[in-house]
Amino acid sequence: MKIKIISIVISLALPLIIFGQIPSDSLTYKLEKLSKNNSVEGFGVAIYTRDTVLYKKGFGYADAENKLPYTTKTVQKIASISKLILGVSLMKAQEMKLLHLDDDVNDYLPFILTNPKFSNTSITIRHLATHTSGLKKLPEYDLKALYFSTPIPKITTELPFGLRRSLLNKLSKRINKNEEISLHDFLYNIYAPNGIWYSKNHFENVKPGVREIYSNSAASLIALIIEKASGMSYSEFVRKHILSVLKMNTSGFDFEMKGTKDKKSSLYHAGIKIPNDYKLLLFPAGGFETSVDDFSIFMQSMAKGYYMGNSILQLASFNEMKQVRTSSKFTHGILWEVYPSSSVGHQGDIVGVVAYAYYNEIQDRGYLLFCNTSTTKTIDKDTDDIVATLKEYYTILKPEN
Known part of the structure; x- marks a missing residue:
C-alpha cells in the first residue's frame, strides 16, 4: 500500500521535478x-x-x-471584453456627477428611445448596463456592424474542420457590402422611429x-x-480616464490603432486568414484592441479596486459595478459578468477572436486568454483546455518574495 501511495505522489510531482x-x-x-x-x-x-503578475x-x-x-506584446481585438472598459467608464462618469445610473436614458441620448410596447415606462442607464432594458438581441445588426x-x-x-466553403463565401459577400457609418447613425437607424432599420x-x-x-x-x-454627459467622444473619455492613468500605451479602439500595425496579430476565422484591420461599428461593445501586457495592467488595477478602490474608481463604485440588483439568476452587474463563485470579468468572441478575462476575489487570482482564431471545429474544447490548465496553476504559482 505504501509503495502504491509513493508511486502516485512521484507521478504527480514528476512534471515539477x-x-x-x-x-x-x-x-x-x-x-x-x-x-x-x-x-x-x-x-x-x-x-x-x-x-503581481x-x-x-x-x-x-x-x-x-x-x-x-x-507574444504578450501582440495586439489584437478582445471582442466583448471591451464592455469592461465601458462599465468602468460609466461608473467614472457617475463619480464625476455627470450622470446617475438611474437616470432616464432620454435625458442624454440624441434621439428618443422607448419600447413601443411599454411607451409609458422609462428605460434607465442601469437597464442598459445590466442588459435588462427590454431591447432585443439583434445578431443581424452585429453582423452589419462589421466593416x-x-x-x-x-x-x-476546401476548408478544414468540415466547414462549408459556399456558406462562408455567402457570409463574406454579405459582410463585404457593409458600409462604414458613425456609431450615432448606426444606433439611430436601429432604434429611432425615423431610422431606416427601425422596427x-x-x-x-x-x-x-x-x-x-x-x-x-x-x-x-x-x-x-x-459622450453627451461629458462633452467629449467616448474614445477620448476612455483614453483620459483609464488608458492614460494606467499607462496602457498600446491599447485603444480599432479606429485609433494605426500606429500599432507592426504589433497587430493576424486573425484566423474558419481556417482562413482574414484582414485584421476591420472595424466594429459598435466599437464600445467589442472594438477594443490591446495586448496581454497592457490588459494585465487593467485587470490587476480592477482586482485591486474591488479590494480597496484604485486610481480610477472608488471602492463604492466597484461594489456597485458587481452588484446584481434585479434577480439572483442574472449574470451581469454594470456590464461585468458576475458569478456566485465570486468571479467577475467577461468573455468575448468575434471574427478571428476568442478571449477571456476573469478575476476571482476569494482566491485573489485571475487569468487572461487572448486567441487570434475563431470558428474552428474544436475551438470550444481548445480554449476550455487552456483555461483549465491556467486554473490548475492558480494555487501552484506563488508571488516572488
Missing part, C-alpha cells in the same frame, strides 16, 4: 503542448493577483504564414428591469450617453 521544480516551467510545457495540438494559431495568457507568455504564431511568434475596408477574400480551396420587433414584450437580454447595440447606447 523534470523542470527543476519551477511551476512556471511546468505550465509553459503544458501550454506549449496544447498549442502544438489544437486549432488556435496563436494565443497569449496571464495569471495575476491584485499585486504571476505568469504571462505567448504561444503559437501572430502570423502563421510568416512564422511571427505570438472591412479590405474585403474578405473569396475562399477557393417594433427590435423590442421585447417585457418591461425594462424584468428580464436579462444580452445586446451589443443596447450596450453601445451607453457610449452615446457618456
Whole structure:
C-alpha cells in the first residue's frame, strides 16, 4: 500500500521535478503542448493577483504564414471584453456627477428611445448596463456592424474542420457590402422611429428591469450617453480616464490603432486568414484592441479596486459595478459578468477572436486568454483546455518574495 501511495505522489510531482521544480516551467510545457495540438494559431495568457503578475507568455504564431511568434506584446481585438472598459467608464462618469445610473436614458441620448410596447415606462442607464432594458438581441445588426475596408477574400480551396466553403463565401459577400457609418447613425437607424432599420420587433414584450437580454447595440447606447454627459467622444473619455492613468500605451479602439500595425496579430476565422484591420461599428461593445501586457495592467488595477478602490474608481463604485440588483439568476452587474463563485470579468468572441478575462476575489487570482482564431471545429474544447490548465496553476504559482 505504501509503495502504491509513493508511486502516485512521484507521478504527480514528476512534471515539477523534470523542470527543476519551477511551476512556471511546468505550465509553459503544458501550454506549449496544447498549442502544438489544437486549432488556435496563436494565443497569449496571464495569471495575476491584485499585486503581481504571476505568469504571462505567448504561444503559437501572430502570423502563421510568416512564422511571427505570438507574444504578450501582440495586439489584437478582445471582442466583448471591451464592455469592461465601458462599465468602468460609466461608473467614472457617475463619480464625476455627470450622470446617475438611474437616470432616464432620454435625458442624454440624441434621439428618443422607448419600447413601443411599454411607451409609458422609462428605460434607465442601469437597464442598459445590466442588459435588462427590454431591447432585443439583434445578431443581424452585429453582423452589419462589421466593416472591412479590405474585403474578405473569396475562399477557393476546401476548408478544414468540415466547414462549408459556399456558406462562408455567402457570409463574406454579405459582410463585404457593409458600409462604414458613425456609431450615432448606426444606433439611430436601429432604434429611432425615423431610422431606416427601425422596427417594433427590435423590442421585447417585457418591461425594462424584468428580464436579462444580452445586446451589443443596447450596450453601445451607453457610449452615446457618456459622450453627451461629458462633452467629449467616448474614445477620448476612455483614453483620459483609464488608458492614460494606467499607462496602457498600446491599447485603444480599432479606429485609433494605426500606429500599432507592426504589433497587430493576424486573425484566423474558419481556417482562413482574414484582414485584421476591420472595424466594429459598435466599437464600445467589442472594438477594443490591446495586448496581454497592457490588459494585465487593467485587470490587476480592477482586482485591486474591488479590494480597496484604485486610481480610477472608488471602492463604492466597484461594489456597485458587481452588484446584481434585479434577480439572483442574472449574470451581469454594470456590464461585468458576475458569478456566485465570486468571479467577475467577461468573455468575448468575434471574427478571428476568442478571449477571456476573469478575476476571482476569494482566491485573489485571475487569468487572461487572448486567441487570434475563431470558428474552428474544436475551438470550444481548445480554449476550455487552456483555461483549465491556467486554473490548475492558480494555487501552484506563488508571488516572488
